Amino acid sequence: MAHQSELIEKDILAYLKSQEEKSLLRFITCGSVDDGKSTLIGRLLWDSKMVFEDQLAALEADSKKVGTQGGAIDYALLLDGLQAEREQGITIDVAYRFFSTDKRKFIVADTPGHEQYTRNMVTGASTAQVAVILVDARKGLLTQTRRHSYLTSLVGIRHVVLAINKMDLIGYDEQRFQSILRDYEQFAAPLGFASITAIPISALNGDNIIEKSADTAWYSGPTLMEYLETVQIETENREKPFRLPVQWVNRPHLDFRGFCGTIASGVIRPGDELQVASSGRASRVERIVTMNGDLTEAVAGQAITLTLSDEIDISRGDLLTTPETPPLYTRHPEAHLVWLHDEALQPGQIYLVKTATAVTPGRVTGVQYVVDVNTLEQKQAPTLGLNEIGVASLELDRPVSFDTYRQNRDTGSFILIDRFTNATVAAGMVIAASPSGTGEQAFRPELELNGLQPRIVMLDGAAISGQGVSVVELSQDTGLFEFEMSDSFFEYLGKGNRILFRLRDVAQLEAVARLAYDRELSFEFDRTAEGISILLFKRLISGGGGTSRDEGTGI
Amino acid sequence: MSQHVTHLQQLEAESIHIIREVVAEFGNPVMLYSIGKDSAVMLHLARKAFYPAPPPFPLLHVDTTWKFREMIQFRDRMAAECGFDLIVHVNEEGGDRGVSPFTHGSALYTDVMKTEGLKQALDRYKFDAAFGGARRDEEKSRAKERIFSFRSAHHRWDPKNQRPELWNLYNTRIKPGESIRVFPLSNWTELDIWQYIHLENIPIVPLYYAAVRPVVERDGMLIMVDDDRLELLPDEEVQYKSVRFRTLGCYPLTGAVESEANTLPQIIQEMLLTRTSERQGRLIDHDQAGSMEKKKQEGYF
Numbered sequence: 001m002a003h004q005s006e007l008i009e010k011d012i013l014a015y016l017k018s019q020e021e022k023s024l025l026r027f028i029t030c031g032s033v034d035d036g037k038s039t040l041i042g043r044l045l046w047d048s049k050m051v052f053e054d055q056l057a058a059l060e061a062d063s064k065k066v067g068t069q070g071g072a073i074d075y076a077l078l079l080d081g082l083q084a085e086r087e088q089g090i091t092i093d094v095a096y097r098f099f100s101t102d103k104r105k106f107i108v109a110d111t112p113g114h115e116q117y118t119r120n121m122v123t124g125a126s127t128a129q130v131a132v133i134l135v136d137a138r139k140g141l142l143t144q145t146r147r148h149s150y151l152t153s154l155v156g157i158r159h160v161v162l163a164i165n166k167m168d169l170i171g172y173d174e175q176r177f178q179s180i181l182r183d184y185e186q187f188a189a190p191l192g193f194a195s196i197t198a199i200p201i202s203a204l205n206g207d208n209i210i211e212k213s214a215d216t217a218w219y220s221g222p223t224l225m226e227y228l229e230t231v232q233i234e235t236e237n238r239e240k241p242f243r244l245p246v247q248w249v250n251r252p253h254l255d256f257r258g259f260c261g262t263i264a265s266g267v268i269r270p271g272d273e274l275q276v277a278s279s280g281r282a283s284r285v286e287r288i289v290t291m292n293g294d295l296t297e298a299v300a301g302q303a304i305t306l307t308l309s310d311e312i313d314i315s316r317g318d319l320l321t322t323p324e325t326p327p328l329y330t331r332h333p334e335a336h337l338v339w340l341h342d343e344a345l346q347p348g349q350i351y352l353v354k355t356a357t358a359v360t361p362g363r364v365t366g367v368q369y370v371v372d373v374n375t376l377e378q379k380q381a382p383t384l385g386l387n388e389i390g391v392a393s394l395e396l397d398r399p400v401s402f403d404t405y406r407q408n409r410d411t412g413s414f415i416l417i418d419r420f421t422n423a424t425v426a427a428g429m430v431i432a433a434s435p436s437g438t439g440e441q442a443f444r445p446e447l448e449l450n451g452l453q454p455r456i457v458m459l460d461g462a463a464i465s466g467q468g469v470s471v472v473e474l475s476q477d478t479g480l481f482e483f484e485m486s487d488s489f490f491e492y493l494g495k496g497n498r499i500l501f502r503l504r505d506v507a508q509l510e511a512v513a514r515l516a517y518d519r520e521l522s523f524e525f526d527r528t529a530e531g532i533s534i535l536l537f538k539r540l541i542s543g544g545g546g547t548s549r550d551e552g553t554g555i
Numbered sequence: 556m557s558q559h560v561t562h563l564q565q566l567e568a569e570s571i572h573i574i575r576e577v578v579a580e581f582g583n584p585v586m587l588y589s590i591g592k593d594s595a596v597m598l599h600l601a602r603k604a605f606y607p608a609p610p611p612f613p614l615l616h617v618d619t620t621w622k623f624r625e626m627i628q629f630r631d632r633m634a635a636e637c638g639f640d641l642i643v644h645v646n647e648e649g650g651d652r653g654v655s656p657f658t659h660g661s662a663l664y665t666d667v668m669k670t671e672g673l674k675q676a677l678d679r680y681k682f683d684a685a686f687g688g689a690r691r692d693e694e695k696s697r698a699k700e701r702i703f704s705f706r707s708a709h710h711r712w713d714p715k716n717q718r719p720e721l722w723n724l725y726n727t728r729i730k731p732g733e734s735i736r737v738f739p740l741s742n743w744t745e746l747d748i749w750q751y752i753h754l755e756n757i758p759i760v761p762l763y764y765a766a767v768r769p770v771v772e773r774d775g776m777l778i779m780v781d782d783d784r785l786e787l788l789p790d791e792e793v794q795y796k797s798v799r800f801r802t803l804g805c806y807p808l809t810g811a812v813e814s815e816a817n818t819l820p821q822i823i824q825e826m827l828l829t830r831t832s833e834r835q836g837r838l839i840d841h842d843q844a845g846s847m848e849k850k851k852q853e854g855y856f
């Protein structure tokens with residue numbers, strides 16, 4: 001391994017000491033298919049001597065059998081692990097690889113370039129601090145390069161390496177390199193990266209990977225490894241307001257009550273004042289307890305156990321914060337959603353929203369716009385399909401503590417889980433709390449009290465919302481209803497639109513059931529904190545993927 | 556702590572976070588304890604995660620009955636010292652049929668005694684989450700596995716249909732009968748493990764340290780004669796050599812390396828200067844390319 005071999009041989013204790021201070025850098029590689037991602041990472045592993053002799057023997061054998069280099073060593077095979085993708089010769093999922101130098105340990109996510117695998121890229125990028133975006137020098141920027149750059153910025157990565165690869169195939173041409181860089185800087189300007197570092201490389205030959213290449217005398221910047229070893233990753237998480245999502249309450253006996261969690265941002269010391277975001281109750285830190293003794297200070301990234309000086313009510317799901325800068329506490333977050341699943345977003349349907357602090361049922365009440373990842377233009381759309389990215393309004397069953405994703409990647413992110421299939425269907429990044437109530441335009445029929453007679457609610461054009469799911473708000477009304485539906489409204493449902501009823505009590509359900517019966521519609525039922533919600537829709541008979549929805553239909 | 560959080564501190568924090576998340580979200584978790592160095596680190600992290608309470612889940616050892624004797628002694632001692640409940644499960648059916656690495660070959664033996672045994676134990680105790688000490692750097696198919704790795708009611712892993720895993724938000728939802736395998740050490744490398752053992756003074760099985768031990772040479776490996784069940788072939792003879800093990804498993808399937816390293820720093824030194832990966836000492840990985848991936852789909856850890 002490329003460690004200080006001499007020191008290892010002569011003074012292993014000194015060597016071990018020197019390794020204790022190493023930092024950790026997580027990065028992703030992305031780019032289009034065949035730009036050379038796998039070859040590049042294989043090369044980094046190879047050159048940092050993380051490949052052992054027995055692995056080398058296997059690599060040589062594999063290169064002959066399935067390699068793309070005519071029997072010569074194919075570094076990509078070090079990465080392409082799963083058998084299926086060896087057969088197809090493509091990378092089909094995120095692979096994590098590890099290597100280290102004397103300065104840093106690296107975790108690299110190899111993310112696939114296929115269009116349908118955007119979700120893997122988002123997965124790999126979500127924990128990364130740096131993105132290495134590969135470009136084939138012969139092809140320049142492609143649609144995929146743009147998509148991946150946008151995703152990189154969306155998930156909050158601030159530092160980008162533009163690795164212009166296959167320089168060997170264009171005779172190490174400086175003009176071409178500069179022109180790709182210019183194109184890129186222009187495209188990426190609105191993405192707001194803190195730094196873009198372009199490096200001319202050949203992953204295959206190792207040019208400017210570890211050593212400076214003799215063929216790019218015109219290039220004076222760092223090699224890729226020099227860059228990765230020295231890039232300053234923000235320690236700013238520590239300067240942000242204190243946030244501790246409570247993961248677990250540790251109560252071994254009556255005299256000990258510890259609050260466990262990983263510090264999302266900030267610094268904490270015994271004596272500091274803390275506040276529970278949901279209740280506003282405050283207390284002070286008594287001890288920071290660890291098996292190796294109490295700490296006098298703990299910082300962002302550490303998994304800790306705190307005890308407080310007062311007995312206040314705190315449980316899993318609470319967010320402990322500094323009282324000076326409280327987080328958002330809202331039922332109506334607005335967020336970027338990246339849709340990760342084949343089955344499209346169903347506005348109005350209940351999903352489980354998992355945040356750093358809690359799992360809360362909630363729904364997407366509307367998609368404000370979808371982003372065209374090639375042009376960054378916004379367009380209107382009723383829903384989000386696989387790999388689509390949009391801005392959406394959510395409504396949660398109860399308020400949850402958030403920061404905006406820009407402020408804090410840990411307390412500003414969430415995932416959506418399908419309640420029936422348990423699939424992870426979307427990744428969310430909070431933009432803001434929408435001013436309560438304006439997140440949707442609900443239809444509130446004016447109903448006169450009319451003795452014990454059911455009142456008639458007319459569903460026609462007036463009940464159709466211009467945006468997102470149509471909501472009929474009846475949760476403030478007592479008594480019984482009858483619904484009448486205009487033909488145009490029925491047609492509206494026939495096009496796949498859905499209507500969400502909010503009711504106060506279960507007796508009111510019958511009217512919706514009767515409507516569904518008369519018009520051959522289907523519905524989904526949910527009990528919520530405020531009452532009942534029912535999503536009424538026309539089942540599209542031939543539509544695939546509808547079967548899993550059956551499980552939750554009706555009462 | 557005005558300095559940066561080091562890589563080992565970050566790895567430790569990530570693992571503790573994962574372990575706590577499982578305990579918070581699952582009804583009946585278990586920690587698979589294989590007695591090796593990775594298990595030693597995992598156990599240590601579990602203790603740290605819940606200190607001053609003991610970890611709120613039992614340890615499960617799937618015993619093939621062919622482990623090194625020193626491993627078994629060490630197992631019992633650690634469980635007692637750390638206050639864990641220890642469940643030892645043996646696939647009795649395999650035992651009754653006399654399945655051994657000698658009579659049935661390493662592939663079938665591993666399938667019956669390890670994979671089947673594990674599934675039996677998970678079914679019997681209805682564990683809904685099981686911690687394993689596997690690392691992504693060990694083997695190529697592991698590099699793509701999630702930290703929370705979903706298993707069907709038949710314990711199958713579907714590599715093409717894994718749940719995307721973002722930030723440190725883990726989807727822990729399962730239906731009855733399904734389970735999750737959880738790998739808190741996913742992002743650790745062999746070197747990280749050793750450095751951490753060194754830094755935290757974590758006890759490990761003495762077999763990792765060099766000592767003079769009885770071995771025979773078989774299939775190019777040094778196999779330790781740990782008990783009289785190892786029958787010598789005609790041209791084999793027991794030699795006494797200073798050896799140690801880089802990885803621990805069933806003694807007839809685990810090759811020793813000749814070594815004089817009998818302190819932790821010496822072990823690390825040797826590891827850093829050597830040029831073969833640790834899994835080389837394991838017979839089961841050599842069967843065929845993709846063999847580990849196949850085993851994992853079938854339910855092997």
Ligand SMILES: Nc1nc2c(ncn2[C@@H]2O[C@H](COP(=O)(O)OP(=O)(O)O)[C@@H](O)[C@H]2O)c(=O)[nH]1
Binds near residue numbers: 039076168169204
């Ligand atoms: N000439 C040349 N070929 C390269 C270079 N990098 C990658 N390749 C080849 O491009 C093809 C695709 O590489 P691969 O690493 O699999 O790309 P991926 O799809 O991005 O992972 C393979 O045949 C590589 O050998 C390079 O720098 N120069």
Ligand SMILES: [Mg+2]
Binds near residue numbers: 037038039076080091
């Ligand atoms: Mg590839």
